[in-house]
Amino acid sequence: MISRLLSSRTTASVSQNVASTTTEGSSAFANTARRQISTGTPASQTGLGYTLHRPGARLSYPLHRRAWPPGSYALHNLPAVRHASFARALPKLASKLIRIPAMFGMAIIGGVSYIQYQATQAGNFAMDVFGKGWDTASSAGNSVFEGVGGVFSRVGRGWDKTKEDVGGLKMPEWLRREYFERGDQEGDGGSGGPNQPKESSIGAASAGAATAGAFALNGEEEEDNRSADVAARDDQMMMLTRKMIEIRSLLQTIGQSESLTLPSIVVVGSQSSGKSSVLEAIVGHEFLPKGSNMVTRRPIELTLVNTPRAHAEYGEFPALGLGKITDFSQIQKTLTDLNLAVPEKQCVSEDPIQLRIYSPNVPDLSLIDLPGYIQVEAFDQPTELKMKIQELCEKYIKAPNIILAISAADVDLANSTALRASRRVDPRGERTIGVVTKMDLVDPIRGTQILSDKNYPLRLGYVGVVCKIPQESKSLFSRGSANITQAITRNEAAYFNAHPETFGPESTVVTGTPSLRKKLMHVLEATMSASLASTSGAIQNELAQATYEFRVQYNERPLSAESYLAESLDAFKHDFKNFSNEYGRSQVREIVKRELDQQVLNLLAQRYWNAPVETLQPTDPLDVAAQGDLAALPKADAEDPLWHLKLDSSTSTLTKLGIGRLATTATAQALQNSVVSIIQDTPFKAHPFAVETISKTSENILRELSYDTSDELEICLKPYKYRIELDDNEWKRGKESIATALQQELRDCEAAHRMLDEQLGGRRKAKDVLSFIDKIQRGEVVLEGTTTAGGAGGFSAELLERGKEALFLRDRAAILRLRLAAVKSRQCSSKANKYHCPEVFLDAVADKLTSTADLFLDAEMLSKFYYQFPRALEQKFRSLDDGAVERFAREDPKVRRHLDVVKRKELLEHVLKEMEGLRQLEAREKRMVNRGTQTAGDTEGKRRKGWLF
Ligand SMILES: Nc1nc2c(ncn2[C@@H]2O[C@H](COP(=O)(O)OP(=O)(O)OP(=O)(O)O)[C@@H](O)[C@H]2O)c(=O)[nH]1
Numbered sequence: 030m031i032s033r034l035l036s037s038r039t040t041a042s043v044s045q046n047v048a049s050t051t052t053e054g055s056s057a058f059a060n061t062a063r064r065q066i067s068t069g070t071p072a073s074q075t076g077l078g079y080t081l082h083r084p085g086a087r088l089s090y091p092l093h094r095r096a097w098p099p100g101s102y103a104l105h106n107l108p109a110v111r112h113a114s115f116a117r118a119l120p121k122l123a124s125k126l127i128r129i130p131a132m133f134g135m136a137i138i139g140g141v142s143y144i145q146y147q148a149t150q151a152g153n154f155a156m157d158v159f160g161k162g163w164d165t166a167s168s169a170g171n172s173v174f175e176g177v178g179g180v181f182s183r184v185g186r187g188w189d190k191t192k193e194d195v196g197g198l199k200m201p202e203w204l205r206r207e208y209f210e211r212g213d214q215e216g217d218g219g220s221g222g223p224n225q226p227k228e229s230s231i232g233a234a235s236a237g238a239a240t241a242g243a244f245a246l247n248g249e250e251e252e253d254n255r256s257a258d259v260a261a262r263d264d265q266m267m268m269l270t271r272k273m274i275e276i277r278s279l280l281q282t283i284g285q286s287e288s289l290t291l292p293s294i295v296v297v298g299s300q301s302s303g304k305s306s307v308l309e310a311i312v313g314h315e316f317l318p319k320g321s322n323m324v325t326r327r328p329i330e331l332t333l334v335n336t337p338r339a340h341a342e343y344g345e346f347p348a349l350g351l352g353k354i355t356d357f358s359q360i361q362k363t364l365t366d367l368n369l370a371v372p373e374k375q376c377v378s379e380d381p382i383q384l385r386i387y388s389p390n391v392p393d394l395s396l397i398d399l400p401g402y403i404q405v406e407a408f409d410q411p412t413e414l415k416m417k418i419q420e421l422c423e424k425y426i427k428a429p430n431i432i433l434a435i436s437a438a439d440v441d442l443a444n445s446t447a448l449r450a451s452r453r454v455d456p457r458g459e460r461t462i463g464v465v466t467k468m469d470l471v472d473p474i475r476g477t478q479i480l481s482d483k484n485y486p487l488r489l490g491y492v493g494v495v496c497k498i499p500q501e502s503k504s505l506f507s508r509g510s511a512n513i514t515q516a517i518t519r520n521e522a523a524y525f526n527a528h529p530e531t532f533g534p535e536s537t538v539v540t541g542t543p544s545l546r547k548k549l550m551h552v553l554e555a556t557m558s559a560s561l562a563s564t565s566g567a568i569q570n571e572l573a574q575a576t577y578e579f580r581v582q583y584n585e586r587p588l589s590a591e592s593y594l595a596e597s598l599d600a601f602k603h604d605f606k607n608f609s610n611e612y613g614r615s616q617v618r619e620i621v622k623r624e625l626d627q628q629v630l631n632l633l634a635q636r637y638w639n640a641p642v643e644t645l646q647p648t649d650p651l652d653v654a655a656q657g658d659l660a661a662l663p664k665a666d667a668e669d670p671l672w673h674l675k676l677d678s679s680t681s682t683l684t685k686l687g688i689g690r691l692a693t694t695a696t697a698q699a700l701q702n703s704v705v706s707i708i709q710d711t712p713f714k715a716h717p718f719a720v721e722t723i724s725k726t727s728e729n730i731l732r733e734l735s736y737d738t739s740d741e742l743e744i745c746l747k748p749y750k751y752r753i754e755l756d757d758n759e760w761k762r763g764k765e766s767i768a769t770a771l772q773q774e775l776r777d778c779e780a781a782h783r784m785l786d787e788q789l790g791g792r793r794k795a796k797d798v799l800s801f802i803d804k805i806q807r808g809e810v811v812l813e814g815t816t817t818a819g820g821a822g823g824f825s826a827e828l829l830e831r832g833k834e835a836l837f838l839r840d841r842a843a844i845l846r847l848r849l850a851a852v853k854s855r856q857c858s859s860k861a862n863k864y865h866c867p868e869v870f871l872d873a874v875a876d877k878l879t880s881t882a883d884l885f886l887d888a889e890m891l892s893k894f895y896y897q898f899p900r901a902l903e904q905k906f907r908s909l910d911d912g913a914v915e916r917f918a919r920e921d922p923k924v925r926r927h928l929d930v931v932k933r934k935e936l937l938e939h940v941l942k943e944m945e946g947l948r949q950l951e952a953r954e955k956r957m958v959n960r961g962t963q964t965a966g967d968t969e970g971k972r973r974k975g976w977l978f
Pocket residue numbers: 298299300301302303304305306307325400401466467468469470494495496497498
């Protein structure tokens with residue numbers, strides 16, 4: 030009976046949140062935290078939380094609303110809610126940890142959301158290329174000459190000097206790798222290593238070996254009958270082009286400034302003019318997007334890299350990091366996907382796709398493929414499409430780029446969109462190469478007339494081609510990796526050879542894909558060479574600016590992503606070390622004691638103090654008797670079983686409530702909070718990635734440590750579950766400590782009461798409401814009906830609700846004052862009176878538990894965490910790859926700007942140095958050409974000279 034009555038009345042709550050009170054009181058309780066210590070009752074039964082209503086606001090703060098079912102009345106089944114305790118409790122997260130298993134708790138605190146900083150791919154790539162370019166400073170060596178083979182031994186001193194010059198230049202990683210991998214693939218032995226090209230491989234190649242493949246001179250039809258000098262000069266020319274393309278790539282990483290670029294070949298033509306076929310004939314593979322649905326929507330910046338001694342042919346999308354793709358149908362698919370990713374509504378995008386193709390059968394070229402001009406939009410194409418394509422092409426065909434204007438032979442040249450566009454920007458026809466495709470579709474005589482067009486004479490001339498893959502060969506290439514160069518060349522040669530009267534050796538027109546390849550190479554080299562001086566001037570200006578910025582803004586302080594990470598990590602570790610020196614057992618003690626104090630107050634509320642006023646009914650005297658009149662406690666019989674039961678059950682609950690987990694979790698949370706606040710004092714604070722990494726690392730370690738520690742601590746505390754002996758000192762400490770805790774509880778309670786008074790309309794009004802409820806409880810007023818939904822005694826239902834709360838707080842404050850006086854009394858100075866002074870006893874027990882817990886946690890948790898955490902962090906950050914380090918450093922805008930200036934400056938210096946070297950080489954190469962032309966007087970030389978203007 031006692032048990033039943035007790036259980037129905039021993040739950041209590043106090044509300045407070047003075048700090049959150051506003052003038053209007055509108056959010057008075059809105060921010061009030063909620064704490065519940067459930068001793069076994071499911072949440073649905075505890076029914077925690079209640080709502081204050083007043084006009085214009087719905088204020089909610091959790092208190093107790095009993096809703097447990099009949100028959101569940103048992104001491105162990107009671108919820109305890111002391112709202113007041115929240116003001117002093119751990120932060121919200123910590124309170125969660127107390128209530129839920131450590132495992133889940135740690136997952137919650139670790140939920141600091143990491144906003145993945147998406148460093149732009151372009152940025153990453155820029156950094157990547159830059160880094161690689163820089164790396165090569167000491168390693169390029171003479172490797173570039175591997176491809177040129179024995180040229181140098183044949184042409185004497187001048188070439189030897191050239192070899193030294195070029196060898197001294199740096200080479201981007203992709204190019205360098207290409208050379209060395211080539212050596213490896215061929216398995217030609219030798220020691221070598223990346224910085225030492227294999228001598229044997231240099232000597233083994235013959236003059237013109239590099240260009241033979243690139244010119245497609247390996248076939249049966251096209252024999253390489255160049256003289257050694259010519260072949261050597263071709264190789265040299267190709268090497269220079271390669272270096273310039275390489276510089277062009279580096280410049281692309283610096284920025285989009287128009288002055289900071291080297292020319293490229295831009296392919297334009299109307300739809301179905303045969304652009305793709307020409308490009309694929311040059312590359313030797315079908316790799317461009319095909320389809321009727323305007324599949325080329327973005328510019329494709331195609332860099333062809335000749336790898337003379339390699340067997341493998343493959344492509345790479347440097348910005349995508351997909352690695353080597355040897356299946357060209359896969360390249361085609363990727364290009365198609367990238368293009369189709371541009372929504373049809375947007376028509377075209379200016380964002381170029383970068384693609385590099387490595388092959389022994391391609392010349393070194395830099396080409397840009399553009400969407401085909403359209404004459405008339407199809408019914409399902411946006412009206413602005415035509416205009417957009419035109420604008421995009423205009424942007425690319427500006428000087429100094431070379432225009433490869435593709436026109437089909439079966440369309441009148443006067444109607445060629447490509448030539449019309451080129452004429453607008455190159456009226457004198459100085460940088461346009463006319464390519465006439467589908468020569469096989471017109472009569473040979475008509476063909477030669479087109480190629481000798483006088484209406485729009487081009488200084489670089491016209492080349493007639495037949496680029497169609499012969500039907501019978503098509504099935505052979507369907508697998509996407511076989512080379513189609515031979516098939517196309519053979520087919521093309523067959524056509525032109527079949528008409529010797531128009532296309533024979535005596536003909537003045539230039540025909541054939543191999544001729545086109547050669548022309549492209551020579552023209553590109555010459556155009557790039559011509560741009561070297563002006564580009565170099567622009568680079569010098571940029572460099573002067575970057576150097577000035579570096580000096581003035583950054584005091585010439587060098588910075589790299591790696592050094593920045595290392596410094597930041599050191600700063601963090603230093604601060605953490607200081608923290609660990611200061612944060613020890615006494616801090617843990619404070620945390621654990623604070624937690625246990627709250628548990629003690631909850632138990633007191635649960636077992637001793639008043640319960641919330643649930644209904645407006647007269648108070649049942651039986652209930653009061655069963656609850657025990659606290660006012661009578663000091664004079665109660667020392668053997669009264671009611672008070673024995675209350676204290677013994679409270680003590681038992683306190684020692685058995687899982688202090689191991691509670692203390693461990695609270696300590697782990699405090700450590701985690703400290704780690705997070707240390708981050709705020711270090712450069713890491715500006716880096717979400719670092720914040721997340723550090724938080725997660727510490728969280729993981731603490732979670733691991735918590736598992737074992739909490740169980741072991743529980744075992745250590747086990748003896749207290751059965752027997753607790755206190756000495757006088759412990760009792761004395763408990764008396765002082767609980768007095769302080771009760772005083773605080775009283776302050777909280779009074780503050781909550783004051784606030785409620787305000788909400789009731791002031792003290793006077795509150796007094797009236799409370800006096801009315803008092804009368805009901807004393808039985809002096811009898812309410813008609815069972816509910817007060819419509820109000821009673823002239824008070825609205827809402828006022829009565831709040832009145833009940835105010836009554837509860839008023840009575841709670843009275844109890845606290847009473848017990849505070851009791852705790853301070855002489856009676857409570859002796860531990861013999863523990864049943865008269867349950868507060869002191871429980872607090873002393875809490876203190877005893879704390880002493881064991883703090884010792885254990887200091888040894889098992891703190892010291893292990895202090896050892897493991899910095900090491901784990903070090904390992905985490907050190908194992909980041911270059912890209913991740915770069916992304917990390919760039920998260921901070923200030924650091925990003927600093928890095929940008931440093932890198933820009935270094936990159937510009939690097940490019941400038943390369944360009945200077947190239948200019949010397951280029952001058953020497955021109956001398957060679959002139960000498961070769963004078964001495965040999967061969968027709969090849971003359972022709973070539975023509976290409977070079
Ligand atoms: N007979 C013949 N057909 C050719 C020649 N070159 C290309 N073709 C065909 O012309 C058609 C169009 O060629 P593409 O290379 O796709 O033309 P394109 O300019 O890239 O076309 P879009 O991608 O639509 O702009 C294809 O069917 C080719 O097979 C050629 O020299 N002779």
